[in-house]
Amino acid sequence: xxxxxxxxxxxxxxxxxSCDETGIGIVAGxxxxxxxxxxxxxxxxxxxxxxxxIASRAHLEAMIPALDAALDEAGVGMDEVDAIAVTSGPGLSxxxxxxxxxxxxxxxxxxxxxxxxxxLVAHVGVGLLEDSASAAGDTESEASLLSGLGALLVxxxxxxxxxxxxxSGDVTLLGSTLDDAAGEAYDKVARVLGLSYPGGxxxxxxxxxxDPRAFTFPRGLTAAKYMGTVQDPGSHRYDFSFSGLKTxxxxxxxxxxxxxxxVPVADIAASFQEAVADVVTSKAMxxxxxxxxxxxxxxxxxxxxxxxxQLVSKRCSEHGIRLVVPKLSLCTDNGAMVAALGARLVQxxxxxxxxxxxxxxxxxxxxxxxGS
Amino acid sequence: xxxxxxxxxSIASGALVRVPVVDGAPDAGHLExxxxxxxxxTRSHAEAMAPGVRDLLETAGIRxxxxxxxxxxxxxxxxxxxxxxIMTARALGWAWKVPVRGVVSLDAVAExxxxxxxxxxxxxxGVATDARxxxxxxxxxxxxDDATGATGYTRAHGPVVGPAGDLEPQIPMAxxxxxxxxxxxxxxxxxxxxxxxxxxxxxxxxxxxxxxxxESTSPLYLRESxxxxxxxxxKATR
Numbered sequence: 001x002x003x004x005x006x007x008x009x010x011x012x013x014x015x016x017x018s019c020d021e022t023g024i025g026i027v028a029g030x031x032x033x034x035x036x037x038x039x040x041x042x043x044x045x046x047x048x049x050x051x052x053x054i055a056s057r058a059h060l061e062a063m064i065p066a067l068d069a070a071l072d073e074a075g076v077g078m079d080e081v082d083a084i085a086v087t088s089g090p091g092l093s094x095x096x097x098x099x100x101x102x103x104x105x106x107x108x109x110x111x112x113x114x115x116x117x118x119x120l121v122a123h124v125g126v127g128l129l130e131d132s133a134s135a136a137g138d139t140e141s142e143a144s145l146l147s148g149l150g151a152l153l154v155x156x157x158x159x160x161x162x163x164x165x166x167x168s169g170d171v172t173l174l175g176s177t178l179d180d181a182a183g184e185a186y187d188k189v190a191r192v193l194g195l196s197y198p199g200g201x202x203x204x205x206x207x208x209x210x211d212p213r214a215f216t217f218p219r220g221l222t223a224a225k226y227m228g229t230v231q232d233p234g235s236h237r238y239d240f241s242f243s244g245l246k247t248x249x250x251x252x253x254x255x256x257x258x259x260x261x262x263v264p265v266a267d268i269a270a271s272f273q274e275a276v277a278d279v280v281t282s283k284a285m286x287x288x289x290x291x292x293x294x295x296x297x298x299x300x301x302x303x304x305x306x307x308x309x310q311l312v313s314k315r316c317s318e319h320g321i322r323l324v325v326p327k328l329s330l331c332t333d334n335g336a337m338v339a340a341l342g343a344r345l346v347q348x349x350x351x352x353x354x355x356x357x358x359x360x361x362x363x364x365x366x367x368x369x370x371g372s
Numbered sequence: 373x374x375x376x377x378x379x380x381x382s383i384a385s386g387a388l389v390r391v392p393v394v395d396g397a398p399d400a401g402h403l404e405x406x407x408x409x410x411x412x413x414t415r416s417h418a419e420a421m422a423p424g425v426r427d428l429l430e431t432a433g434i435r436x437x438x439x440x441x442x443x444x445x446x447x448x449x450x451x452x453x454x455x456x457x458i459m460t461a462r463a464l465g466w467a468w469k470v471p472v473r474g475v476v477s478l479d480a481v482a483e484x485x486x487x488x489x490x491x492x493x494x495x496x497x498g499v500a501t502d503a504r505x506x507x508x509x510x511x512x513x514x515x516x517d518d519a520t521g522a523t524g525y526t527r528a529h530g531p532v533v534g535p536a537g538d539l540e541p542q543i544p545m546a547x548x549x550x551x552x553x554x555x556x557x558x559x560x561x562x563x564x565x566x567x568x569x570x571x572x573x574x575x576x577x578x579x580x581x582x583x584x585x586x587e588s589t590s591p592l593y594l595r596e597s598x599x600x601x602x603x604x605x606x607k608a609t610r
Contacts, residue, residue: 053598057455060590064462064466094451097418100418101456105459108464109436110467358419
């Protein structure tokens with residue numbers, strides 16, 4: 001490539017393999033060129049949850065075809081790519097290792113700089129892309145997205161509230177789940193109710209005809225001792241717990257079955273969904289208002305949930321918080337988000353990660369990218 | 373002819389091999405190892421492979437595009453590490469537009485031990501590597517017994533996975549499995565700590581003939597994932 005007088009937007013190829021999605025995304029600065037995702041979800045269905053070894057095997061076989069498809073769709077060659085970005089954590093160890101190995105090999109083969117990035121921060125980074133917002137949302141200007149930014153990430157692997165002071169280097173974890181992720185609770189409750197996998201859409205569908213007030217299910221970690229006050233916060237003011245909720249649903253179902261009574265699936269699904277959406281959004285609102293967050297990005301696969309979207313939208317507008325919800329294809333795990341964060345790091349002059357880094361299943365959110 | 377070899381079925385290793393081509397065929401008897409690397413441990417495959425290959429090429433002054441072939445060990449071996457090497461080889465081959473083919477990793481251990489097995493008067497020997505869970509990955513090789521003495525070996529059985537105790541105790545075994553299960557296995561003398569090495573993997577492939585290498589570079593897992601379909605949901609109440 002010859003250098004041009006005006007600096008062009010960096011073209012970045014992003015690789016994601018932290019769970020059951022093999023994603024390759026390519027961006028030019030804030031412009032999305034392609035987002036190719038191959039999922040092994042169907043192979044996990046009969047187990048009722050993601051099996052790490054099955055996911056890892058699928059990543060290995062999907063990676064090269066996904067690369068071919070991505071370059072083809074984007075209409076760019078590897079020689080035009082300025083940098084490579086890869087999710088190095090958090091996620092499933094064996095799954096991460098496949099993407100990391102592919103990315104390092106591509107970096108060696110092409111001589112391009114490689115950025116090892118944080119999966120959770122990448123979920124936020126996708127909001128920086130032009131036209132990333134869903135049809136209902138506003139198209140945010142980059143500048144407005146970057147001040148007072150927070151993120152609520154809800155998926156099968158994560159339930160977190162982040163404060164994003166600087167997406168290229170200053171992110172703090174305000175709250176997270178102590179046990180199951182919200183999406184995991186959906187999967188387990190779907191199983192108890194005899195619904196299909198993945199549980200999110202199945203429960204959402206069943207809940208549509210149910211009464212969300214039929215059962216009162218617990219909102220985890222909302223007792224005063226955990227919440228405390230603004231001045232004197234408790235130990236888990238912004239944290240979540242869904243294992244008690246899951247058990248509460250199981251007890252109701254088993255109690256009914258023990259007495260040979262019919263299980264009101266729709267009512268239980270609606271009441272469970274209400275409990276999740278209520279606790280997630282109320283804690284998110286607390287975290288936003290108490291930490292100067294006036295723009296909230298919703299990410300993760302559970303962002304597809306109708307009740308969560310409805311309630312977070314309602315509560316954000318009540319609190320004067322601007323809500324940004326990327327298109328669903330950009331909310332679930334994908335390579336475009338990795339590429340988008342990578343492009344931001346390139347443009348911010350952050351040093352690449354080199355080749356010696358390790359995949360880190362529990363990479364803290366404070367590590368946006370791994371330094372060389 | 374330039375060949376890059378990779379193997380991560382136990383430790384991680386890589387090698388750059390040059391072999392003269394005579395009458396259109398590589399002359400396996402005159403291969404030259406231009407460089408190689410190996411890890412000491414069996415847990416840093418995803419860290420070691422890419423920088424290892426980069427340094428190999430830089431030191432030799434060779435561009436990746438100049439390679440004629442990449443050979444990767446396809447195991448059997450512990451899954452996560454094995455995938456790291458295969459993914460590396462596939463991605464390098466993809467980016468350089470160089471073909472990638474697979475070789476059974478146990479053959480690399482056979483390559484390193486068959487001379488001594490023959491010298492010791494054996495006609496058959498085996499390779500056993502650590503499969504964890506108190507099992508070994510193994511294969512049995514028959515030594516060529518032509519008039520000139522042992523010039524090679526062919527894999528007669530395997531690769532398979534199972535307890536070392538299920539193997540024929542009288543067949544001498546090379547590889548770490550022989551050391552780990554010395555109570556039930558007889559070693560090929562001096563070879564009970566041998567690891568599969570990339571340079572031996574390439575040498576083995578050349579000895580057997582590159583046409584016999586595997587078109588598929590999918591791992592030889594030999595075991596399913598441990599996942600069980602849940603039979604009945606666990607009761608929250610008792």
